[in-house]
Amino acid sequence: MKIKILFVAFLCAWFLPSCFSDKGNYEYKKDRGISGSMSSVTTFIGEEIRLEPVMNYGDIQDTTNVSFHWFIKDTLLSKDRVLLYKGDKSESVSCYLYITDNETGITQAIYFKIDVVSPFSNGWALLCNQNGKSEIAHIALLDTQTEEGDVFTEFRLYKDIYKAQNKNEELGSEPVKLMEHYRQETNAINELLVIQRGGQGCVELDGASLQKVLTTKQELIDEVLPANFAPNDIVYLEYLHFIWNSDGSLFSRLVEKPTTGFHLSSFSNIPVYVEKGLRVDDILYTAYFVTDFVLLYDGLNKRLLPYGSYSATTTGNIGELIYQGSYPSGYTPFNNLGEMKLIYGSSYNDYTSVYGNEADFSMLLQNPGTGKYYWQNFHVLYKKPNFTASLPSNNAVIEFPGGDLITPSSKFWLLKTRAYMFFTAGNNNDKLYYYDTNKNSIHLYKDFGGQEIAAMHPNKGFTEMGVALKSGTFMLFDITDAVFISGQPRMIYSAEGLDEIVDVIYRYAKTTDHWR
Numbered sequence: 126m127k128i129k130i131l132f133v134a135f136l137c138a139w140f141l142p143s144c145f146s147d148k149g150n151y152e153y154k155k156d157r158g159i160s161g162s163m164s165s166v167t168t169f170i171g172e173e174i175r176l177e178p179v180m181n182y183g184d185i186q187d188t189t190n191v192s193f194h195w196f197i198k199d200t201l202l203s204k205d206r207v208l209l210y211k212g213d214k215s216e217s218v219s220c221y222l223y224i225t226d227n228e229t230g231i232t233q234a235i236y237f238k239i240d241v242v243s244p245f246s247n248g249w250a251l252l253c254n255q256n257g258k259s260e261i262a263h264i265a266l267l268d269t270q271t272e273e274g275d276v277f278t279e280f281r282l283y284k285d286i287y288k289a290q291n292k293n294e295e296l297g298s299e300p301v302k303l304m305e306h307y308r309q310e311t312n313a314i315n316e317l318l319v320i321q322r323g324g325q326g327c328v329e330l331d332g333a334s335l336q337k338v339l340t341t342k343q344e345l346i347d348e349v350l351p352a353n354f355a356p357n358d359i360v361y362l363e364y365l366h367f368i369w370n371s372d373g374s375l376f377s378r379l380v381e382k383p384t385t386g387f388h389l390s391s392f393s394n395i396p397v398y399v400e401k402g403l404r405v406d407d408i409l410y411t412a413y414f415v416t417d418f419v420l421l422y423d424g425l426n427k428r429l430l431p432y433g434s435y436s437a438t439t440t441g442n443i444g445e446l447i448y449q450g451s452y453p454s455g456y457t458p459f460n461n462l463g464e465m466k467l468i469y470g471s472s473y474n475d476y477t478s479v480y481g482n483e484a485d486f487s488m489l490l491q492n493p494g495t496g497k498y499y500w501q502n503f504h505v506l507y508k509k510p511n512f513t514a515s516l517p518s519n520n521a522v523i524e525f526p527g528g529d530l531i532t533p534s535s536k537f538w539l540l541k542t543r544a545y546m547f548f549t550a551g552n553n554n555d556k557l558y559y560y561d562t563n564k565n566s567i568h569l570y571k572d573f574g575g576q577e578i579a580a581m582h583p584n585k586g587f588t589e590m591g592v593a594l595k596s597g598t599f600m601l602f603d604i605t606d607a608v609f610i611s612g613q614p615r616m617i618y619s620a621e622g623l624d625e626i627v628d629v630i631y632r633y634a635k636t637t638d639h640w641r
Contacts, residue, residue: 154229158183159191161224165238168212169265170245170334171289176208178222178235185226192225197239212241213290215333243333244281247634249582249591250317251599252303253624259300259321261286261335262623263632264599280601280618290335297324300627305332306361307414307636308387315636316387320356327356329387332632339388341368344378346391351376358408362434363417365441368392373404373424377441399443401426407467409486412475412541412640416482418507420446420470427462431505431512433482446505448514456522457490457501459514466491468498469537469548475640481508487539487546487562489525498528500562527560527567536578540587541640545604547590549578557581557592559609571602571614580629585638589617591631597623 161178168174176195182188195203197220202208212218218239225232244265251262262284269279287296299322307315315332318341327341341356342348355371367377374396382389397403406424413419418433421443435442446459457465468491472484483506490499501522506513530550539546546560547570555573560566571592579595583604590604602608603615633639 154231156231157185157226157229159185159224159226159231160233161222161235163220163222163235163237165240167240167242168210169267170212170214170241170243171283171286172244173209173211174239176210176239177206178224180224185228190227192223192227194223194225196221196223210239212239213334214241214331214336215243216241244283245286245335245632246333247632248280249599249601250303250305250630250632251593251623251626252300252319252628253597254300254627255624257323258298259296259319259324260284260288260624261296261303261319263335264601264618264620280620282620284623286335287330291337294337295324297321297326297328299323302358302628303630304358305630305632305639306359307639308384317632318359320358322355326350327359341392344388344392345376345394347394349394351394351396360408360410360413360419360432362413362419362432362441364436365434366392367397367432367441369405369408370396373406375403375405375421379441397443399423399430403430403443407470409470409472409488410640411472411484414636414639415475415641416472416484416507418482418505418512420486420505422462422467422470429459429462431507433507433509433512435510442510444510444512446512446514448516450516453516453521455499456516457499459503462490464493465499466493468531468535469539471537471539471541473539473541475541481506483507489537491528491531496528498525498531499523500525500560500565523565525560526565527558530556530558530567536581538581538583538590540583543587547581547604549581553577559604568609570604579626582629582631584631585633585641591629593626593629595625597621597625599623599626599629 159182161180163178193206195208197218220237220239222235223232245263248266249264253260253262263286265281267279267281268276302320304318305315317330317332319328325340329338331338353372356368357371358369360367363383364380367375376392377397378390378392402425403423404425405421407422409420411419418431421430421432423430429446431444431446433442452458468489470488472486475484485504488501490501499522502517504515534554535549537548544562548558550556550558553575554577555575557571559568559570577595580593582591588605590602592600599620600616601618603617608615
């Protein structure tokens with residue numbers, strides 16, 4: 126928008142005090158045709174951009190006799206022709222550039238916008254260890270358009286983000302894990318939880334800017350930490366959040382109005398009580414923004430316990446997994462795993478139905494006596510407040526063919542919409558295999574030649590797998606069926622020279638894509 130105006134006395138006093146030097150000479154001064162233009166721009170958080178108007182100096186010969194005043198909102202930022210601007214959070218900023226012919230006092234006001242967007246909303250976030258200190262890196266997926274109009278995905282690496290976004294403050298130390306979570310019933314408002322043992326402890330970050338919101342200590346009643354407080358994870362169900370501590374205890378909080386904010390109540394610092402006692406050794410995660418429950422493995426009593434968000438007036442429901450049929454031969458009961466060792470478990474085919482929230486599950490179990498491994502399947506229906514299990518008619522339990530590859534360091538990821546589970550193996554945890562659950566067969570995907578795999582995470586479509594090596598390299602691989610058929614891995618992107626990588630997660634950008 127361009128507006129040509131003649132400065133009156135009070136405006137001259139604001140911008141150009143020299144206007145008073147005419148000592149009452151208010152004769153008409155000819156517009157010499159100076160004009161400029163600015164387009165609205167989009168930039169990324171933390172990225173400095175150079176803003177310069179396209180100028181037409183008209184009849185003027187001395188171009189230095191032109192003044193520039195850059196306003197962002199109501200603040201004068203610069204009097205230079207070129208403005209250097211860096212946004213630190215996601216927002217749309219209203220801007221004005223005033224271009225003044227100093228001889229005539231005629232000013233043009235140009236309105237434009239700067240849209241500051243987050244490059245951290247999707248892609249892969251990495252938790253790194255810088256000689257014991259925690260830091261965050263991110264690989265952003267940015268749509269870039271060529272001069273011919275073609276759009277392609279650009280991978281852009283950002284390092285040392287926490288310090289850059291938090292006035293050089295140190296994040297903490299002894300990093301453990303990253304966790305993304307969303308405000309219920311919103312599409313894109315999210316936070317990123319950093320789980321760490323040292324420094325300020327676990328920290329919640331704004332999902333877009335990665336600026337600190339608060340520490341987990343501040344979320345406990347009276348900010349009193351329980352004894353031996355060292356969280357493994359925090360789970361965010363609809364009306365219930367709970368901290369899973371490394372000693373197997375749980376600390377919960379009621380969330381009465383989950384749509385109104387993130388931190389509206391405090392976590393109890395007294396552990397959740399369950400009859401017969403409770404020691405959570407593992408959690409079988411679901412896409413709990415849909416299912417609203419997870420399965421706890423109580424290692425003290427060798428049983429699976431469903432934990433669901435029941436209503437706005439209760440603190441959640443740790444229930445019994447009800448199964449009324451007879452178990453097939455060789456099937457390990459849910460309420461008594463006995464001597465069987467739970468190696469890994471996860472949901473798949475998570476979805477919502479008219480009957481309630483439900484998911485299919487698979488578990489990898491080992492018989493320590495024989496050394497054999499078994500793949501066990503079941504279904505859970507959460508029709509509040511009850512959890513009902515059912516078994517498939519075929520292959521409810523089968524011997525797992527890759528048991529000789531599994532080590533204590535193996536990591537697992539069951540793809541939720543496809544019939545594959547990825548797992549790591551090898552003496553140095555440097556080999557990536559996948560298990561075809563339909564064919565009951567094991568295949569080597571990639572041998573990293575001695576480089577330890579620290580973490581892995583698929584994209585939202587489960588067609589790509591991000592693999593982070595402890596040595597500081599991130600690789601993105603194609604895991605479509607065509608690649609599996611070819612028998613050769615296909616790398617899409619790699620980034621080297623990072624600090625020691627502890628964890629990697631995919632940033633989904635919106636809750637409806639999370640873990641689907």
